Amino acid sequence: MEKSPIKKVLQVHNRYVWSPGGEIAVLEAEAEILRKAGIEVDQYFVDNEKDVPGLTAKVKLAKNVVWSNDSLQKIRKAIQNSKPDIVHVHNFFANISPSVYKACNLENVPVVQTLHNFRLTCAEANLLRNSRTCQDCVGKFPIAAIKNKCYRGSLAATLPLVAMQQVNRWNGALTNRCNAYIALSDFAREIFIRSGLPAEKIFVKPHSTVDPGYIETPRKNRVVFLGRFQPEKGPEVAVSAWANQMPRDWELLMVGSGSMELSLKEIAKDDPSIKFPGWADPSEIPALLRSAKYVLNTSHCYETFGLSLIEAMAVGTIPIVPNHGQMPQISEVPKVGYAFEPSESAKLQELLQTLALESESEWKTRSLKARERYETHYTPQSDLNNMLEIYGKTILNYRS
Numbered sequence: 001m002e003k004s005p006i007k008k009v010l011q012v013h014n015r016y017v018w019s020p021g022g023e024i025a026v027l028e029a030e031a032e033i034l035r036k037a038g039i040e041v042d043q044y045f046v047d048n049e050k051d052v053p054g055l056t057a058k059v060k061l062a063k064n065v066v067w068s069n070d071s072l073q074k075i076r077k078a079i080q081n082s083k084p085d086i087v088h089v090h091n092f093f094a095n096i097s098p099s100v101y102k103a104c105n106l107e108n109v110p111v112v113q114t115l116h117n118f119r120l121t122c123a124e125a126n127l128l129r130n131s132r133t134c135q136d137c138v139g140k141f142p143i144a145a146i147k148n149k150c151y152r153g154s155l156a157a158t159l160p161l162v163a164m165q166q167v168n169r170w171n172g173a174l175t176n177r178c179n180a181y182i183a184l185s186d187f188a189r190e191i192f193i194r195s196g197l198p199a200e201k202i203f204v205k206p207h208s209t210v211d212p213g214y215i216e217t218p219r220k221n222r223v224v225f226l227g228r229f230q231p232e233k234g235p236e237v238a239v240s241a242w243a244n245q246m247p248r249d250w251e252l253l254m255v256g257s258g259s260m261e262l263s264l265k266e267i268a269k270d271d272p273s274i275k276f277p278g279w280a281d282p283s284e285i286p287a288l289l290r291s292a293k294y295v296l297n298t299s300h301c302y303e304t305f306g307l308s309l310i311e312a313m314a315v316g317t318i319p320i321v322p323n324h325g326q327m328p329q330i331s332e333v334p335k336v337g338y339a340f341e342p343s344e345s346a347k348l349q350e351l352l353q354t355l356a357l358e359s360e361s362e363w364k365t366r367s368l369k370a371r372e373r374y375e376t377h378y379t380p381q382s383d384l385n386n387m388l389e390i391y392g393k394t395i396l397n398y399r400s
Helices: 023-036 055-066 069-082 099-106 143-148 155-170 173-177 186-195 235-242 261-267 282-290 307-314 345-356 360-377 380-399
Strands: 008-015 040-047 086-091 111-114 180-183 202-204 222-226 251-255 294-296 318-322 338-340
Touching (some): 023 040, 023 380, 040 069, 099 173, 143 155, 222 235, 338 345
Parallel strands (some): 180 202
């Protein structure tokens, strides 16, 4: 590959104390990919406070959600120290704020933001309300978010997010000051275009995962659910569809934990084919997925990306996903993955019973297609190529 003219990238990220995974894992993976390509990566991190005591501190935090001059000055200093070719923002909520874009403008450095969630158009960030998908605020004044107190069920917590969205549209920070955005799928890109972000500034770049290698090994009649047992993830859809309805030589592995664990085990108590092994160590996930024929996602929300889906396809395990958002695109339904009506246990049950009768040769053909899908779209090399192309175009547009 031709050596990149980009020498250094400054990553900017506001870490969530209450949920350290996800975005930070992607950021570190991208940093590793860039460093292996000979590109220096500096990082600027800020942590959200776990607790914000006192009214004065709460008012200050609410103000900083909308715009933080203190953060602006600190990021200017970080840019001066780093001297990057480009700044890559992964999250600015809650302390950094959209003022990060102005900091980059003042230092004459182009800036790109990865849109890991839908917070720029949805106060709740996941386009989800009452465990169902919701687009009531996309492209509109978010009166629905205010009325329904969408962020943490609190009007006081929701209003600063609504103000952040609206103020930074009106002042041009979101539309003019940020030079490029990275959406994780075509579906997400269309949502953000409808929300008012400039279409010409939004690129699509999916995540990647390290290649664990493809090994043809005998598979168990096993389906794996991999994730948190939280309402938005819909684990009850999986367990309800499976319980006492599948052939006894099949098993469902519910890998994870969360607030719904006891209720899920209650549904599954009379079905020994449903197992709850707890969380798996990341190092164990490839072998776990390689032991199964299918990986199951039952999320009620659209998800911004399904990392477990590409981890599964990397080892030839076939995704089963709800037919909404970007998951059918990621899984290349119907060529590779299968889809069912979102949140409908009965529809999922029908699909699972059909797949249990599928011949071994049919499964193997589709398994090879899953691996091919990974090799074509979701390898670290593909990720590097996409990043460098986006960085290059952003820098070129900035200088023109």
